[in-house]
Amino acid sequence: xxxxxxxxxxxxxxxxxxxxxxxxxxxxxxxxxxxxxxxxxxxxxxxxxxxxxxxxxxxxxxxxxxxxxxxxxxxxxxxxxxxxxxxxxxxxxxxxxxxxxxxxxxxxxxxxxxxxxxxxxxxxxxxxxxxxxxxxxxxxxxxxxxxxxxxxxxxxxxxxxxxxxxxxxxxxxxxxxxxxxxxxxxxxxxxxxxxxxxxxxxxxxxxxxxxxxxxxxxxxxxxxxxxxxxxxxxxxxxxxxxxxxxxxx
Numbered sequence: 001x002x003x004x005x006x007x008x009x010x011x012x013x014x015x016x017x018x019x020x021x022x023x024x025x026x027x028x029x030x031x032x033x034x035x036x037x038x039x040x041x042x043x044x045x046x047x048x049x050x051x052x053x054x055x056x057x058x059x060x061x062x063x064x065x066x067x068x069x070x071x072x073x074x075x076x077x078x079x080x081x082x083x084x085x086x087x088x089x090x091x092x093x094x095x096x097x098x099x100x101x102x103x104x105x106x107x108x109x110x111x112x113x114x115x116x117x118x119x120x121x122x123x124x125x126x127x128x129x130x131x132x133x134x135x136x137x138x139x140x141x142x143x144x145x146x147x148x149x150x151x152x153x154x155x156x157x158x159x160x161x162x163x164x165x166x167x168x169x170x171x172x173x174x175x176x177x178x179x180x181x182x183x184x185x186x187x188x189x190x191x192x193x194x195x196x197x198x199x200x201x202x203x204x205x206x207x208x209x210x211x212x213x214x215x216x217x218x219x220x221x222x223x224x225x226x227x228x229x230x231x232x233x234x235x236x237x238x239x240x241x242x243x244x245x246x247x248x249x
Contacts, residue, residue: 030131058106
């Protein structure tokens with residue numbers, strides 16, 4: 001046998017081993033999901049949701065079972081069973097007249113509704129699903145709390161407090177920016193007024209200077225004229241006595 005043939009045979013054996021290892025096992029695991037807890041009030045109704053995931057097609061032999069363990073009790077009783085396409089409500093317990101089947105196995109839903117809640121309904125409900133050959137899996141539990149009035153959850157209260165604090169911070173920051181903006185705007189307006197006033201003063205002083213510069217030659221001319229007039233009058237005054245002596249001769 002050639003080395004190429006031997007290599008091809010080894011590769012085929014390896015691929016066959018991988019396919020066998022990755023192939024479906026005789027019994028697969030089924031996964032069931034419920035809420036962690038549900039709150040309800042006396043006289044109202046609640047839906048106990050139950051969904052599941054199965055790697056197999058939904059078979060006719062699928063079964064869904066709900067069990068109930070009352071608060072403070074160690075015993076668990078069966079309250080609902082679905083098999084052969086039919087829902088059955090067990091006669092044991094106080095849920096017979098108050099339970100409603102709302103699930104659909106073909107949609108992977110095994111939910112039930114409990115009407116007219118009472119304080120005795122407080123406890124743990126367990127949903128278990130079997131879909132042959134998926135029969136290996138862990139059931140899921142949901143705890144029901146029945147109150148006179150549904151209390152506000154701690155997370156909602158904490159979220160409201162945090163949201164209010166953040167809103168207050170946003171409002172304070174917005175007010176600070178608004179005050180700063182108004183102050184800067186007022187300062188800018190005041191600066192513009194001061195600049196306009198300084199500009200007006202400069203213009204007025206320039207006008208006064210130009211007026212004074214125009215008036216100065218006139219004043220000088222007037223002073224020269226008055227000086228010359230005074231000098232002429234003084235000369236006349238000095239020459240007057242001589243003229244009088246001549247007249248006497």
